[in-house]
Amino acid sequence: MTAITRRDADIDPLTVAMAPPPNESEEDRQARLAAEHAAKVRSDAIDEELNRQRQAEKRALKQVKVLLLGQSESGKSTTLKNFQLMHSPKAFRAERALWKAVIQLNIVRSIRLILDSMTEAQEAHSSPSPSTYSTSSSSRPTSPLVEKEYPRLSPDLLKLKMRLSPLLSVEEALTRTLAPSGSSELEATRLIPLRYASRSNTPPKEPSVYAGALWKGALGRLMNSDRGGDADDREEVVWDDPKDPGLVLHACAADMTQLWNDTTVRKLLEVQRLRLEEMAGFFLDSLDRVTAPKYVPSDGDILRARLKTLGVSEHRFKLKTGNMMSHEWTVFDVGGQRSLRAAWVPYFDDVEAIIFLAPISCFDQVLQEDPSVNRLEDSILLWKAIISNPLLKHTSMILFLNKCDIMKAKLASGIQFSKYVISYGDRPNNFEAASNYLRKKFSGIHKQCSPKSRSYYCHFTSVIDTSSTLHILQNVQDVLLRSNLEQSSLV
Ligand SMILES: Nc1nc2c(ncn2[C@@H]2O[C@H](COP(=O)(O)OP(=O)(O)OP(=O)(O)O)[C@@H](O)[C@H]2O)c(=O)[nH]1
Ligand SMILES: [Mg+2]
Structure with missing residues (x-):
């Protein structure tokens, strides 16, 4: 049996394999060095490409920040509950x-x-x-x-x-x-x-x-x-x-x-x-x-269940997008009462999208915090202020014209929309006509008051209806993820 000396064991077989032959000619040496150089250039290019991809993925994986805005009782926290139901049903049910x-x-x-x-x-x-x-x-x-x-x-x-x-x-x-x-x-x-x-x-x-x-x-x-x-x-x-x-x-x-x-x-x-x-x-x-x-x-x-929100709460969701990637969404739920709205501004920085909730059924109600103000009018003014805010000029706007179920019931019970919204005139007192009128009103404000052109989507919602809301939220997510990926040049 051959004894293995310590020196033999220390020799790295790879080094041995890579070492130039002991009797290498000058010509062979030049050829070898050129080949090694070409291999290094190829390897560096691969590293660079991998690095670029990693950076791009990192950009795509950056947190998608979404703000839920709207007056008190507009349905912000209820929309958040739908997000929770969609992405963390176990925690929601716990x-x-x-x-x-x-x-x-x-x-x-x-x-x-x-x-x-x-x-x-x-x-x-x-x-x-x-x-x-x-x-x-x-x-x-x-x-x-x-x-x-x-x-x-x-x-x-x-x-x-x-x-x-x-x-x-x-x-x-x-x-x-x-x-x-x-x-x-x-x-x-x-x-x-x-x-x-x-x-x-x-x-x-x-x-x-x-x-x-x-x-x-x-x-x-x-x-x-x-x-x-x-x-x-x-x-x-x-x-x-x-x-x-x-x-x-x-x-x-x-x-x-x-x-x-x-x-x-x-x-x-x-x-x-x-x-x-x-x-x-x-x-x-x-x-x-x-x-x-x-x-x-x-x-x-x-x-x-109704529990009014005070302050701002932050909720994170991991979104799987079907391919290798997953995104982390941070959804912020805020208090909508007038005195709480100043607390929204610090969250405008870097926000990808705003889901603005306007409860259209409240056309015959006034604000709890200021009974001289009609709730629908407050929603419209708030929408205008958000739309024209320069800090939000790049932010995608998603409008939920919410509480459609109550709106339908109210109009069906004979409550006259035109009595509260004078400009509605003698149009029919039904859901289709009234909701379309409001959709045009809100969209018109978006068109007129946006500092720059940006993505805008409008949905009629009843966010207590989970199945339709989950469908709409899925759609919202897809659209936002797509635009996020486009910005990262991955699609
Ligand atoms: N029928 C009906 N009720 C709704 C709808 N959306 C929200 N609600 C109810 O309206 C109430 C108020 O909704 P919230 O989500 O708490 O309102 P919010 O915008 O978070 O209000 P603040 O926290 O005060 O800013 C809750 O009891 C909801 O269940 C809807 O589309 N239809
Ligand atoms: Mg709330």
Whole structure:
């Protein structure tokens, strides 16, 4: 057997193979060096090409930044929920239990609006003159014409009202749960009575809770401390307290249903122009289901649940594009109330696209924060301001003319669009004509006020309808990814 010396082992076989032959002639050496040089040039060119491709991919992989803009209650957070449902359904559904408290609060608020209306009717009938209303409702708008039409409440209905009074303390408990004491952030799962929309008085202040990721954290911690374990694993919140909002709501379910279905109550709401079923966070048609002890909110329930956004929240999604690449999208959801709009500007930098939500059904409503301003008019002015902003001149604009379902129902119920939008004239009072009129109006502003030409897309949406919204969002994504890739010269 041949012994392998240390020196033999140290010799790199590749070096040996590459070494010039010991008896290489000068001519052979020149030829070898030329070949080696040519190989290096080829190799450098390949490296350079790979590097270029890597840079291009990096550019294509840069974060796609999308801002959701629009007035309060336009549907921004609901659109974000659709994004979550599309890209991280597991995480979205893991939060179902957290949304249950919001839905409970939404229900209690709807019932409270009915109870308040009943109190107002009682006072109207017992008061000698409309001007001597009790202090409890002094901040509420009144009208002699409406008061005359108040239906009388039967003793049975008044008993029902009494039986439902424990719900008021549930509202307090839920609000406390969602907004722990000491929180300086105020946020409302507010339900604005539509009648304030048609009068110039200021609506009464609603109790408030704070939103964004914070409330989820607070409620999640509460659930953890109640039961231990990870909040995300559970589908159901169990409260051991006999005052548990879920228990009280369950116990009051039959009475709440009776109240909501009562013909006198319906007449009262009609007189007060309170269309609860068109308001955010409406669940009174599903009371049996949503107050059941083991109720777990469905995707649709979460989309309908109303929690107002304060500040700006950021959400990241990884998008797979079918080829080797994936993109990271950052979607920003902002608060749409007027006082919160100044916080939008820092996010205008470097933004690829804006999804602007204009709720077209709100043509007969006014802003909660300024009841002298019509909501549709506010949306149009806001759109104009966004469109003409020089910081956004390269930003793609995607307009969602939202709440089409409510718009259709309103027009079908006979509410006259032209009464609120004078320029509409004597065009037909139907969805097709009115929505097209608005589409032209918004598109015209885009054309007139854009500092530069840019991509613009307009969709009619009802973002609580997941299947159509997911289809539209897919389309939006495809268009934006394509333009992103084009800019990176990859297609
Ligand atoms: N019927 C119907 N309801 C909608 C639609 N879009 C949103 N909503 C509801 O309207 C309410 C308000 O929607 P949000 O998404 O919370 O509104 P937002 O723009 O985020 O409002 P802020 O957070 O106050 O700025 C929620 O209860 C939604 O379920 C729609 O197209 N149709
Ligand atoms: Mg929101």
